[in-house]
Amino acid sequence: MKASVTAHKDFTIARIDDRVYSAFLEHLGRAIYSGIYEPGHPTADANGMRGDVAQLVRDLNIPFVRYPGGNFVSAYNWEDGVGPRENRPVRLDLAWHTSDSNQVGVHEFVDWCDLVGTKPMLAINLGSRGLDEARNFVEYVNGPTGSYWGDLRKKNGRADPFDCRLWCLGNEMDGPWQVGHKTADEYGRLANETAKTLRAFDKSLELVVCGSSNSDMKTYPEWERIVLEHSYESVDHISLHMYFGNRSGNTANYLALNEKLDRYITTVESTINLVKANKRSRHDVYISFDEWNVWYHSNEQDRAILAGAEGWPHAPRLLEDIYNFEDVLQVGCILNTFIRKSNVVKIACIAQLVNVIAPIMTEPGGAAWRQTIYYPYYFASIYGRGTALNLAVRSPGYDADIADNVPYIDIAGVHDEETGNLTFFAVNRHPNESFELDLALQGFGAARVIDHQVMTHADLRAVNNLANQTAVVPHKGTGASVEGARLTARLPPYSWQMIRVSTAA
Structure with missing residues (x-):
C-alpha cells in the first residue's frame, strides 16, 4: 500500500512552542517520594534527589514541569512545604486518599528543576482556598526581600526570588470530584479576580485558566465560553x-x-475565537494541554486505595501504568496532533513524569528505567522543535x-530553520500492511537522510519492566532515502x- 505526502517549505502551520514538550509532577503515589526524591538511594544527592532519575529527565530536555497538582492542589496549603x-x-x-509528609515543597521542587534543566509551572489552590492565599504564594515565590513574604523566603534559605513566570489558576474546577468544585460563573469570576490581583503584583506573569477536564463533560x-467571558483579558x-x-x-x-483529541482542540479554539470576537479584543488566548497521557492499565489495582480501604498510606503504588508497545503508537499519534495544532496549543504536559502514569519508572533503592512511551516523547522533544x-x-x-476514514498513516513534519533539517514522525496504524511512503520535498533544496529511528514489535502487549528494561526500544531504520526531491521509506504494520533529513535550504 502507498501513502503520498507533500511537504512545502512555504506551507506551514506555526512555530512550535518548545513548551509543548513539558511534563507534570503531582504529589500523588510515588511521583515525588521514591520517584524524584529518595534520600538514602545510592544515586541520591545531598538534597535527597535521585541522580539516576535526574539524568533520565535531563535527557528529555523538558522546558517546564507543572507542580504540585493536579487534584492534589485543590486542598493543598503551600505553607506546609516551606521551612525546616x-x-x-x-x-x-483527600484527592487520592493518601498522606503527604511535605518533605518536598516549593524550595525543593525549584532546586530540582535547576538540577534537571527545566523550569517550574506552579499551580495555585483555587479549590479550598482563594485569592489571598494565591497572592501570598506568588509573593513568597517571586517577591523581593524587605517585604513579609520575601523575608520569610529568605529565612527559609532563599534570598533571591525564584522568578517563576508560569502559573495555573487551579485545577479541573469543572469536575464534581474536585475539592472546591465550582460552576463556570463562580470559577470564572474567581479566576479573573485572582488574575487581576496577580497582575497588580507583576504584569508579566503568564496565567493559565481552567478549561474542561475532558471533552465528555x-x-x-459551554464551560470554556463562560469562564473566558469572565477572564479573557486577564x-x-x-487548560x-x-x-x-x-x-x-x-x-x-x-x-x-x-x-477525538483533534476535535477537542478545534472546538476550544473556536470558543476562544468566539469570545475574542464578542469582546472585540486584540488579546490572544492559547491552549495549555497540561495533562495528557495513556491511563487505564492500573485502574483495577488502584481501587482499594482510592476507596480508602487501606487507610491513608504515604506514597503508595498508585496509577502505575506499565506501558506496552501499543501505547507507543498512541503517544506518537498524540504528539503528532500537538505538532499539527501548534497554532493554538502552546503548552502541553505529559502526565505524569515519574512512576505515576509516566515514561520513567523506579524501584525504591534500585533501578530507574525508560518505559516504552519514553521514546516517542524523547524524539519529539529533541527533534520536534x-x-x-x-x-x-x-x-x-x-x-x-x-x-470515519481515519488515515492509516498519521504523520507530522517539522522544519528547523536554523539547521535546515526536516523531521517527520509517522505512525502506521494498519495491523497487517506495510506502506510505501512517497514524500515530496518542495522548496527545500538538496536533501539527504541523516537519521532514521523505528519502533516495531511482534507483540502489542510487550512492555519494559524491572526484569527486562529494554524489551521495547527504537532501532536504526533502513531503506529510507532521498532521490531528487522525493523521500521514500517503508512503514511496517x-x-x-x-x-x-538534512537540506541545503
Missing part, C-alpha cells in the same frame, strides 16, 4: 486535559482516539467508533518512526 523539614506537618490528601464546551491560556485508554481491547478504535509543516497527506483509511 522537621517542622513540616503530615497532611491527609456535560458542561463542555489570562494567557486555557485542557485528556487521557487515553483501550478498555475494549480494540486496537483500531484505540489508535483513532487522536481524532521548529516550524510545523502543513503536510498534504493521501492515505487509505478505516472507520472507527470515534470517526503497527510501527512508529522518525526520519530526519
Whole structure:
C-alpha cells in the first residue's frame, strides 16, 4: 500500500512552542517520594534527589514541569512545604486518599528543576482556598526581600526570588470530584479576580485558566465560553486535559482516539475565537494541554486505595501504568496532533513524569528505567522543535467508533530553520500492511537522510519492566532515502518512526 505526502517549505502551520514538550509532577503515589526524591538511594544527592532519575529527565530536555497538582492542589496549603523539614506537618490528601509528609515543597521542587534543566509551572489552590492565599504564594515565590513574604523566603534559605513566570489558576474546577468544585460563573469570576490581583503584583506573569477536564463533560464546551467571558483579558491560556485508554481491547478504535483529541482542540479554539470576537479584543488566548497521557492499565489495582480501604498510606503504588508497545503508537499519534495544532496549543504536559502514569519508572533503592512511551516523547522533544509543516497527506483509511476514514498513516513534519533539517514522525496504524511512503520535498533544496529511528514489535502487549528494561526500544531504520526531491521509506504494520533529513535550504 502507498501513502503520498507533500511537504512545502512555504506551507506551514506555526512555530512550535518548545513548551509543548513539558511534563507534570503531582504529589500523588510515588511521583515525588521514591520517584524524584529518595534520600538514602545510592544515586541520591545531598538534597535527597535521585541522580539516576535526574539524568533520565535531563535527557528529555523538558522546558517546564507543572507542580504540585493536579487534584492534589485543590486542598493543598503551600505553607506546609516551606521551612525546616522537621517542622513540616503530615497532611491527609483527600484527592487520592493518601498522606503527604511535605518533605518536598516549593524550595525543593525549584532546586530540582535547576538540577534537571527545566523550569517550574506552579499551580495555585483555587479549590479550598482563594485569592489571598494565591497572592501570598506568588509573593513568597517571586517577591523581593524587605517585604513579609520575601523575608520569610529568605529565612527559609532563599534570598533571591525564584522568578517563576508560569502559573495555573487551579485545577479541573469543572469536575464534581474536585475539592472546591465550582460552576463556570463562580470559577470564572474567581479566576479573573485572582488574575487581576496577580497582575497588580507583576504584569508579566503568564496565567493559565481552567478549561474542561475532558471533552465528555456535560458542561463542555459551554464551560470554556463562560469562564473566558469572565477572564479573557486577564489570562494567557486555557487548560485542557485528556487521557487515553483501550478498555475494549480494540486496537483500531484505540489508535483513532487522536481524532477525538483533534476535535477537542478545534472546538476550544473556536470558543476562544468566539469570545475574542464578542469582546472585540486584540488579546490572544492559547491552549495549555497540561495533562495528557495513556491511563487505564492500573485502574483495577488502584481501587482499594482510592476507596480508602487501606487507610491513608504515604506514597503508595498508585496509577502505575506499565506501558506496552501499543501505547507507543498512541503517544506518537498524540504528539503528532500537538505538532499539527501548534497554532493554538502552546503548552502541553505529559502526565505524569515519574512512576505515576509516566515514561520513567523506579524501584525504591534500585533501578530507574525508560518505559516504552519514553521514546516517542524523547524524539519529539529533541527533534520536534521548529516550524510545523502543513503536510498534504493521501492515505487509505478505516472507520472507527470515534470517526470515519481515519488515515492509516498519521504523520507530522517539522522544519528547523536554523539547521535546515526536516523531521517527520509517522505512525502506521494498519495491523497487517506495510506502506510505501512517497514524500515530496518542495522548496527545500538538496536533501539527504541523516537519521532514521523505528519502533516495531511482534507483540502489542510487550512492555519494559524491572526484569527486562529494554524489551521495547527504537532501532536504526533502513531503506529510507532521498532521490531528487522525493523521500521514500517503508512503514511496517503497527510501527512508529522518525526520519530526519538534512537540506541545503
